[in-house]
Amino acid sequence: MGSGIEVNDSSTTNNEKIQLSYNMKLALATGGIMGSFLLYGILQERLMVVPYKNADGSEEYFTDSTFLVLSNRVFAALMAIVIVLKRGESLKNVAPLHKYVGVALSNFCATWCQYEALKYVNFPTQTLGKCGKMLPVMLVGTFISGKKYGLKDYSIALTITTGCMIFFLTGKISNNESSNTSYGIILMALYMFFDSFTSTFQEKMFKGYTMSTYDQMIYVNGCSSIISVFILILNGRLFPAIEFISTHNGVFFDSTMLSASAALGQMVIYYTIKEFGALVFSTIMVTRQMVSIILSTLIYLHPLSNTQWIGALLVFGTLYYKSIEDSKKKHGGHSHGGSNAATTTTPSNNNNSNNTEK
Numbered sequence: 001m002g003s004g005i006e007v008n009d010s011s012t013t014n015n016e017k018i019q020l021s022y023n024m025k026l027a028l029a030t031g032g033i034m035g036s037f038l039l040y041g042i043l044q045e046r047l048m049v050v051p052y053k054n055a056d057g058s059e060e061y062f063t064d065s066t067f068l069v070l071s072n073r074v075f076a077a078l079m080a081i082v083i084v085l086k087r088g089e090s091l092k093n094v095a096p097l098h099k100y101v102g103v104a105l106s107n108f109c110a111t112w113c114q115y116e117a118l119k120y121v122n123f124p125t126q127t128l129g130k131c132g133k134m135l136p137v138m139l140v141g142t143f144i145s146g147k148k149y150g151l152k153d154y155s156i157a158l159t160i161t162t163g164c165m166i167f168f169l170t171g172k173i174s175n176n177e178s179s180n181t182s183y184g185i186i187l188m189a190l191y192m193f194f195d196s197f198t199s200t201f202q203e204k205m206f207k208g209y210t211m212s213t214y215d216q217m218i219y220v221n222g223c224s225s226i227i228s229v230f231i232l233i234l235n236g237r238l239f240p241a242i243e244f245i246s247t248h249n250g251v252f253f254d255s256t257m258l259s260a261s262a263a264l265g266q267m268v269i270y271y272t273i274k275e276f277g278a279l280v281f282s283t284i285m286v287t288r289q290m291v292s293i294i295l296s297t298l299i300y301l302h303p304l305s306n307t308q309w310i311g312a313l314l315v316f317g318t319l320y321y322k323s324i325e326d327s328k329k330k331h332g333g334h335s336h337g338g339s340n341a342a343t344t345t346t347p348s349n350n351n352n353s354n355n356t357e358k
Helices: 001-051 067-086 097-117 123-131 134-145 150-167 181-208 213-234 240-247 251-275 278-299 306-335 339-345
Strands: none
Touching: 001 123, 001 251, 001 278, 067 097, 067 213, 067 240, 067 251, 097 123, 097 181, 123 150, 123 181, 123 278, 123 306, 134 150, 134 181, 150 213, 150 306, 150 339, 213 240, 240 251, 251 278, 278 306
C-alpha cells in the first residue's frame, strides 16, 4: 500500500514537471514573438515616419523602402545559412531556382507596399489592414489552388473586412495632414494581394517538394535580396541610401535592429508552430497585433475615435473566435472522413513564414 502511494506521488510530480516545462516553453515562445515583433513594429514606424538628424542638425526622412527590404532579407538569409551549417545540413536548393524567384518576387512586392504605405497611413491603420487579408487569401486560394471554403469561413472573412472598413472610415488614418491616404489604402490592398500569392506559392512548394523551412528562408530571402539590389541600382537609389545611413545618426542602428528582430521573430514562429501548433501561434499573433496598435497610439500619439476602437475590437474579437473554432475543428476533425474533409479548407489569417512583416 505504501508502495502504491509512492508511485502516485511520483506520477503527480512528473505531471507537474511536464506541465511546468510546457508552460515555461509557451511563456518563452509568447515572449519571443511579442518582444521581437513589438520591437519590429516600433522600429518600422520610427524609420518611415520620424525624421533623422544629419551632421549639421537638419532633419530628413528616410524614404528608401526597398533598402529596408534588402536589409531584412540579407539578415534573414544569413541567419538561415548559419543555422543550416550548424545543423550539418546541405545548402543545395531543393526546388528549381525559378520556383523561389516567384515566391521572392511576390514577397518583395508585399513587403515594399507595407513599408511604403506607412508614408501615407498611420501604423494602427496599416496593422489592422493586414488583418483583413483573410478574404484575399481565400479568393487567391480558390482561383489558384482550387480550394473550397465554407459559409462560416466567408462570414468570418466578411466580418473582419467590415471591422476594417469601420476603422478606416470613422477616424483619422493618415500620418500627417498632407498624406495621400487613398494612395496608402491602395498600397495596403496591393500588400494583401501580393501576400496572398506569397502564401499560396509557398504552400504549393511545401506540398510539391520535401524541404525544410530553412531552405525556403535561404533561397526566397536570397532571391528577394537580388531583386532589391537590382531595383535599387535601376532607380539610382542604392548609393544614396547608403550615404543617408552613413550621414544620419541612428538610421544604421534602427535598420539593423529592425532586421534582427524580424529574423529572430521568424525563428520563434517556426519554434512555436512546431511545439504548440498553428492555433496557439495564431492566438499569440492576434494579441501581438492588438498590443502593437495600443503601443503605437501611446508612443507616436495616434488618436483613435471611439468608433475606430469598435472596428478594431470587431476585427480582433472575430480573429479570436476563429482561433477557437479552428481548435474545435482540429480536435473533432479526426472523426470526419470523405471527400469533404479533403476539399474544404480553413483559411489562415497568419503571416507566412517568409514574410514576417506583420
